[in-house]
Amino acid sequence: xxxxxxxxxxxxxxxxxxxxxxxxxxxxxxxxxxxxxxxxxxxxxxxxxxxxxxxxxxxxxxxxxxxxxxxxxxxxxxxxxxxxxxxxxxxxxxxxxxxxxxxxxxxxxxxxxxxxxxxxxxxxxxxxxxxxxxxxxxxxxxxxxxxxxxxxxxxxxxxxxxxxxxxxxxxxxxxxxxxxxxxxxxxxxxxxxxxxxxxxxxxxxxxxxxxxxxxxxxxxxxxxxxxxxxxx
Amino acid sequence: xxxxxxxxxxxxxxxxxxxxxxxxxxxxxxxxxxxxxxxxxxxxxxxxxxxxxxxxxxxxxxxxxxxxxxxxxxxxxxxxxxxxxxxxxxxxxxxxxxxxxxxxxxxxxxxxxxxxxxxxxxxxxxxxxxxxxxxxxxxxxxxxxxxxxxxxxxxxxxxxxxxxxxxxxxxxxxxxxxxxxxxxxxxxxxxxxxxxxxxxxxxxxxxxxxxxxxxxxxxxxxxxxxxxxxxx
Numbered sequence: 001x002x003x004x005x006x007x008x009x010x011x012x013x014x015x016x017x018x019x020x021x022x023x024x025x026x027x028x029x030x031x032x033x034x035x036x037x038x039x040x041x042x043x044x045x046x047x048x049x050x051x052x053x054x055x056x057x058x059x060x061x062x063x064x065x066x067x068x069x070x071x072x073x074x075x076x077x078x079x080x081x082x083x084x085x086x087x088x089x090x091x092x093x094x095x096x097x098x099x100x101x102x103x104x105x106x107x108x109x110x111x112x113x114x115x116x117x118x119x120x121x122x123x124x125x126x127x128x129x130x131x132x133x134x135x136x137x138x139x140x141x142x143x144x145x146x147x148x149x150x151x152x153x154x155x156x157x158x159x160x161x162x163x164x165x166x167x168x169x170x171x172x173x174x175x176x177x178x179x180x181x182x183x184x185x186x187x188x189x190x191x192x193x194x195x196x197x198x199x200x201x202x203x204x205x206x207x208x209x210x211x212x213x214x215x216x217x218x219x220x221x222x223x224x225x226x227x228x229x230x231x232x
Numbered sequence: 233x234x235x236x237x238x239x240x241x242x243x244x245x246x247x248x249x250x251x252x253x254x255x256x257x258x259x260x261x262x263x264x265x266x267x268x269x270x271x272x273x274x275x276x277x278x279x280x281x282x283x284x285x286x287x288x289x290x291x292x293x294x295x296x297x298x299x300x301x302x303x304x305x306x307x308x309x310x311x312x313x314x315x316x317x318x319x320x321x322x323x324x325x326x327x328x329x330x331x332x333x334x335x336x337x338x339x340x341x342x343x344x345x346x347x348x349x350x351x352x353x354x355x356x357x358x359x360x361x362x363x364x365x366x367x368x369x370x371x372x373x374x375x376x377x378x379x380x381x382x383x384x385x386x387x388x389x390x391x392x393x394x395x396x397x398x399x400x401x402x403x404x405x406x407x408x409x410x411x412x413x414x415x416x417x418x419x420x421x422x423x424x425x426x427x428x429x430x431x432x433x434x435x436x437x438x439x440x441x442x443x444x445x446x447x448x449x450x451x452x453x454x455x456x457x458x459x460x461x462x463x464x
Contacts, residue, residue: 023462030462056464083384131371136395139363139426145372145393152315152419161377161393163368187384194371200441209432216448230255230262232288 003096003121005170006047007039008089009066011103012076013054017206022057022103026211027218032057034106036066041110044117045099051089052076069093083187087180090173097170104205105167106214112197113168119195120170126190128170130197131162162194165202235328235353237402238279239271240321241298243335244308245286249438254289254335258443259450264289266338268298273342276349277331283321284308301325315419319412322405329402336437337399339449344429345400351427352402358422360402362429363394394426397434 011032015021022032032050039048049069050061053076058068069092075085082100090098097120101113120128135158137147146159170193171186179186203217204210243264247253254264264282271280281301282293285308290300301324307317314332322330329352333345352360367390369379378391403418411418435449436442 020461023464025460025462032462060462060464081384134395136397137420138396139394140372140377141391142426144420145377149420149424151417152313159373161395162371163366163393164370165368185383188369188376188381192381194374200445213432213449216451217445219448219451228257229252230257230264230292232255232292 004046005044005097005099005117005120006093006095007045007049007099007101008069008086009035009039009048009050009101009103010082010085011050011052011057013052013057016078018208018211021205026106026215031106032061032103033064035101035103036061036064038108038110038113039101040065042114042117044121046095051085083185087177090177095173098173100169102166105203107201107203107217108167109201112201116168116195119193123193124191125193126172126175127188128193128195129164130166130168131194132165132199132202133160133162133196134199135160165197167197167202168195236278237276237329237331237349237352238325238327239277239281239331239333240318241267241271241280241282241333241335242314242317243282243284243289245284245289248310250440250443253437258338258447263338264293264335265296267333267335268293268296270340270342270345271333272297274346274349276353278327283317315417319409322409327405330405332401334398337435338446339433339435340399341433344433348400348427351425355425356423357425358404358407359420360425360427361396362398362400363426364397364431364434365392365394365428366431367392397429399429399434400427
């Protein structure tokens, strides 16, 4: 049985720390265009929606090939949660899974998004979270978590620590809606799949500094200059 | 009583994945020049040594203001450990603390290195490790570590997870040597201080891709272009 998977890209026009972030050019194109282009290239995705309160942004993203889901104004405030606007989106769109792609993950590669889609199709999870896995000596609450203070070992042999990055998330619609209606939190619920994304595809875009770093990384990815060396 | 603190910058000429990494230009200058310049600017540091097996590299770093500690060839192999060459270095240089600065941390800011020096001077730790602290929902061994699956909260309210980054490390010489001589591992030993460095100052330089990212970040830090926006 084929799973119907639709993509939701949340995009408020009024972002706080970086104003109008989604419209801002990062390298060659506006931020919002990155997840749209990625999503449109994956055959497993039935449709690609941008979830925004803004009519103007809604028009712009349609020229990029996405569809416009108009978010009600009361769910576009700073207080409204991801959970709330995702539920409202699900109420309007029938499907098996909603895949959320964050516009703040412009470094995602096509290959990774395709693998994520395959992972959702081939497994039967209620929730799939994207994580970055790191093998580094880690402390938690002042205690060594995945290593021993008695002995230094090669970090490649350490047990990994995985953090959620919210670049890609999938929820089984029926399960999410049932929990939400029962007053339970559906965000991490049910059978959980953890999908690893390469570390260099994750980034933050909360501050001007983050933006600058991402811009540098996107620029650097395009220009591979010849290595130069100090002569001895 | 003043603490005598000396800096050791480990730098093999024969690096594997990125050949002759320390001589390679990252932006405006060779990689090895970054930690040397940082260390020379901190008044609390008594002297700055590059620990390398290479006579040629030893000459080059002296033109940059550092001193040359010649590492014995048997400690310059892939099998030799950080612990071994640090012990050998300590045997030759009297001091209270050795601060190790890795050349693979070119994004460190002067201010951070100065704060680290103050932290070593003002406290009385046997070992000071640099860590990056992150407030992200984290899994360890398949279980939620610092959050509840029952409830999604603002990630700023999560308990942080701290990973060692090896950008800056300090060891009390006497303590380190005593443990090493007793056959115990001195790397994480004794009273441990965890010094937080800003996330954007840590980086990896293990692969060409890492190098590309760091180059992009260094370039981006210098050029702050005006924000451009998609017109609606």
